[in-house]
Amino acid sequence: MANNAVLKVCDLNVHYRDFQALWDISIEVNKGRVVSIIGANGAGKSTLLKTISGLLKPTHGVIEYHGESIGHLSAHETVARGISLVPEGRRLFPRLTVLENLIIGSYAPRSRKKKDRALGKVHELFPILKDRARQMANTLSGGEQQMLAIGRALMSDPSLILFDEISLGLAPLIIKSIYQQVREINQEGITAVLVEQDVKRSLKAADMAYIMLEGKVVLQGEPLTLTEEAVREAYFGL
């Protein structure tokens, strides 16, 4: 298989002070694909995404994007390289309006010129955000807030989006709708990494899956090749 991995994580180790959160994590994400990272609470999935996006620094190991080493970059520098994170818990700016939250997503110089085009696309994908443009972000429903968080990540014109637990706290019907939109985003050519606790849904959406437990990758493969039993054992550490 031709190796067109855009994101390569090799032997990544991350510590929170003395606590080691990630142990020798190695992951590859191919261009235009959807990769799912699945695991229970505390498995280290969010830590992995935060390290890739630059909010955390690795203690050891390499992160490469399009061949460039990015592990040492800070978060605002990673955005400039085309990587966008939809953070766990959304982390919208509560005192900014829906429109302001979106516009601030285009802050990076690279993205600013494309702001209007990006905004048009986001409104097309999530029409409700256009209706609610002048409302404060914290007055939206859970599902709408998630859409805003995803829309905001799109505004920086990324080539890779990291989605951190986007189904958390949402009703099944809304999750279904949001996953449909994630699929549409991916079909435009944007590579996606999905971090989820919901095994079924993320396996269904993925081209490649990694199961994490206690900071390590314990199982990986194309979802169709993974048996339900193998996934369950890996997820729970049986």
Place this chain on the structure above:
Amino acid sequence: MQDLLQPVLNGILLGGLYAVIGVGLSMIAGIVKLINLAHGDLMILGSFLSLAFMGVVGVNPLVTLVFVVPAMFLIGFLIQNYLLNRVLGKGMEPPLIMAFGLSIILQNTLLLVFTPDARSLISSLSVKSIAVADYLTIPVIYLIDFIIGLGVITLLHQFFQKTYMGRAIRAASDDEDAAQLMGINTKHIYAYAMGIAMTSAAVAGVLVGMTFTFYPHTGPQYLIVAFGVVIIGGLGSMIGTFVGGIILGLAQLLGAHFLGPGFQLLSGYVILLIVLTVRPQGIFGKAT
């Protein structure tokens, strides 16, 4: 009833000045999450810069703003970028200690350079007044303080609402990590925010210098005024800062009217204590 009008008018006008004194402290406390203990001294630095400029070019103090405002912007930017940014995120104490050290250095430098003499930014405006009725006069300098103070607050409000950098600053103050994820270099933004806060301190310094006498050690007494405005009005709101200033001004002048001039400062502090007890986040502040 009629004799209340003068203190009420003076209180409101003075409140405009208090607001512009407090807005710089409010900005940095709300955005960078740092209590700038050197705020008062930086403001007085503005007063002395104006004095120096007037010594070289004999102009009206208001004209010196052309020089003092950019100078103070630069000073604020450099202080944040090279000093305060280094100790951010390392706990509560280091930034406070650094600001306190800055305060001491400023006061003593001013003392060395300018001597302990009483100073004033003299202009013909300082003594003029407009008689509205035989029980009501408007001190022109207070009116100027109020108008300029209102202007500064309005400009800052527009800046935060309408510009990219203003929005970026608001975002960074809401959630620093999330702001970074938007491509915002938050440390850099903080330097700009401090620069802007110092431009307001520059204006405040010139106005204070025109309205009252000042010394190298006058800084801390205006730091307390700034604190009062921030506490009463609440953090993170331009309107709150303005209202906070007015309330403090009114409290002081009405207190002086009813209880005597010696009670002016005390009346202000009593209102401050009441606000802290009843609504600690300030009138327009967010409840945490």
